[in-house]
Amino acid sequence: VRILVAFAYVPFVPSEGREAAHKLAVTLGDSGWDVAFSGLPIDPAGPRTGQLLALRLLAVEAEAARLICLGSPACMLRHRDKRVWLDSAFDVPAPDASGSVRARSHAVALEEAQLVALTRGDGAATLLRALARPACVLERPASDAGWRQAATALAG
Amino acid sequence: MRIAVLMPQVPFVRGGAEVLCEALCGELERRGHETELVEIPFGWFPADVLLDQLLAARMTRIANADRVIATKFPAYCVDHPHVTTWLLHQHRLLYDLWGAPGTGTDDSVRGRALRDIFRRADRERLASARRYVISGVVRDRLQRYCGLDSQVLNPPLIDPQRFRHGPSGDYVFFPGRIGLFKRQALVIEAMARVRSDVRLVIGGPPAREEELWPLRALIARHRLGGRVELLGEWLPAERQAELYAGALAVVVPPVDEDYGLVTLEAFASAKPVVTCTDSGGPAQLVEDGSCGFVTAPQPAALAAAFDRLRGEAGLAQRMGEAAVVRLGGLALSWDDVVDALVA
Numbered sequence: 336v337r338i339l340v341a342f343a344y345v346p347f348v349p350s351e352g353r354e355a356a357h358k359l360a361v362t363l364g365d366s367g368w369d370v371a372f373s374g375l376p377i378d379p380a381g382p383r384t385g386q387l388l389a390l391r392l393l394a395v396e397a398e399a400a401r402l403i404c405l406g407s408p409a410c411m412l413r414h415r416d417k418r419v420w421l422d423s424a425f426d427v428p429a430p431d432a433s434g435s436v437r438a439r440s441h442a443v444a445l446e447e448a449q450l451v452a453l454t455r456g457d458g459a460a461t462l463l464r465a466l467a468r469p470a471c472v473l474e475r476p477a478s479d480a481g482w483r484q485a486a487t488a489l490a491g
Numbered sequence: 492m493r494i495a496v497l498m499p500q501v502p503f504v505r506g507g508a509e510v511l512c513e514a515l516c517g518e519l520e521r522r523g524h525e526t527e528l529v530e531i532p533f534g535w536f537p538a539d540v541l542l543d544q545l546l547a548a549r550m551t552r553i554a555n556a557d558r559v560i561a562t563k564f565p566a567y568c569v570d571h572p573h574v575t576t577w578l579l580h581q582h583r584l585l586y587d588l589w590g591a592p593g594t595g596t597d598d599s600v601r602g603r604a605l606r607d608i609f610r611r612a613d614r615e616r617l618a619s620a621r622r623y624v625i626s627g628v629v630r631d632r633l634q635r636y637c638g639l640d641s642q643v644l645n646p647p648l649i650d651p652q653r654f655r656h657g658p659s660g661d662y663v664f665f666p667g668r669i670g671l672f673k674r675q676a677l678v679i680e681a682m683a684r685v686r687s688d689v690r691l692v693i694g695g696p697p698a699r700e701e702e703l704w705p706l707r708a709l710i711a712r713h714r715l716g717g718r719v720e721l722l723g724e725w726l727p728a729e730r731q732a733e734l735y736a737g738a739l740a741v742v743v744p745p746v747d748e749d750y751g752l753v754t755l756e757a758f759a760s761a762k763p764v765v766t767c768t769d770s771g772g773p774a775q776l777v778e779d780g781s782c783g784f785v786t787a788p789q790p791a792a793l794a795a796a797f798d799r800l801r802g803e804a805g806l807a808q809r810m811g812e813a814a815v816v817r818l819g820g821l822a823l824s825w826d827d828v829v830d831a832l833v834a
Binding site: 337339341345346347348369371373374375376377378379380381385386388389390392393394395396397398399 | 493495500501502503504525527529530531532533534535540543544546547548549550551552553554555556570
């Protein structure tokens with residue numbers, strides 16, 4: 336099974352999310368999965384709606400049987416078998432009365448995911464209430480054994 | 492200078508473009524530039540998704556970079572004020588491969604309208620960028636289809652120290668990615684016609700495992716199992732260098748290849764190259780009868796070249812020596828490439 340691990344990043348800026356995505360991809364590869372790793376460049380100073388739409392338009396479905404997205408806005412990618420691993424519930428904007436494009440698009444992106452996991456439990460209930468979307472807690476591992484467990488939970 | 496090198500990346504596919512972009516980043520860094528290889532996921536199948544890819548590229552912003560070096564469609568469409576193209580190729584299915592057998596060209600009114608949208612978008616975006624291309628083949632296509640001039644910057648051989656010379660073996664080596672336009676099937680057909688005991692080793696991975704099936708079937712149909720080895724996987728650099736060094740010759744018969752890094756690798760390994768008259772870059776690099784053969788794209792013609800190299804004492808070695816001289820004469824330099832791209 337081909338698995339694509341995707342994350343968003345700002346070029347020339349190191350980030351924990353990037354390292355985590357790399358670690359997850361390596362762990363999956365070591366566990367026998369056929370893995371590719373895809374970084375999605377974003378500009379935090381640029382217009383958000385256009386960048387969210389750009390991610391939504393990228394075609395990755397034909398190449399990978401499964402997609403694991405780390406964080407937002409990587410979760411905007413479309414895939415029939417998408418698993419999302421968010422840093423926290425506050426990674427995504429909660430639906431608001433004004434119904435912002437950003438909030439609504441995140442709601443759709445998470446609704447279509449097969450699995451939503453959060454690295455911290457404190458926001459799971461919030462997300463569950465706000466989006467009516469079940470989410471489990473999968474902490475960012477501190478050991479290789481932990482990474483293997485996380486990889487199994489996300490890919491299995 | 493902070494430079495982002497942009498490369499559309501079909502997940503799970505690795506070929507010469509990926510190797511070249513990584514090499515460019517390394518050369519830029521060696522010259523003091525802070526560099527980031529930005530691989531934008533790219534899907535081209537089914538054809539309808541291409542329009543999405545174009546729109547996505549236009550809305551993609553590259554932060555923190557003083558300059559963007561874009562290498563392929565649709566990377567040169569990103570939103571950045573300083574885009575330099577070093578064009579490996581355009582999306583060939585919309586240009587020279589439009590209507591080619593096996594490409595699934597949608598030649599309906601809608602299909603042609605879509606094609607023209609892409610061509611217009613290419614022309615518009617490329618017209619406003621600094622334009623370099625990797626070969627005369629790519630330059631000519633850009634001129635023919637988009638009416639745009641460009642300057643050729645030939646990529647040098649990558650990691651040249653890994654290639655070594657070795658005695659001529661009994662096999663022809665066919666490195667590189669497996670695909671319809673690389674024409675592995677043509678060379679297997681040639682092997683069904685050789686008269687000598689020459690063998691064939693096909694290296695390189697397919698984009699999809701299924702692409703190996705018809706090649707395996709062809710090998711079986713011609714009962715070539717003992718003389719044709721289909722490795723079907725990405726070869727580590729050391730293994731690849733070993734296969735070059737031990738080969739009788741290298742065969743590179745693609746359809747109108749953009750450039751020909753494999754040809755340079757064969758030359759660096761002192762091996763003659765057999766290519767075809769319609770192979771584009773390799774056919775421009777190989778001097779027929781001197782450092783290899785440029786044959787008709789026919790199995791019988793390739794078979795005759797293989798037999799001659801195998802049967803004529805010392806020919807492969809003499810041509811290999813000429814190949815080394817030819818490579819030196821090309822005087823390819825990363826300094827020239829980097830100086831132009833960052834000027």
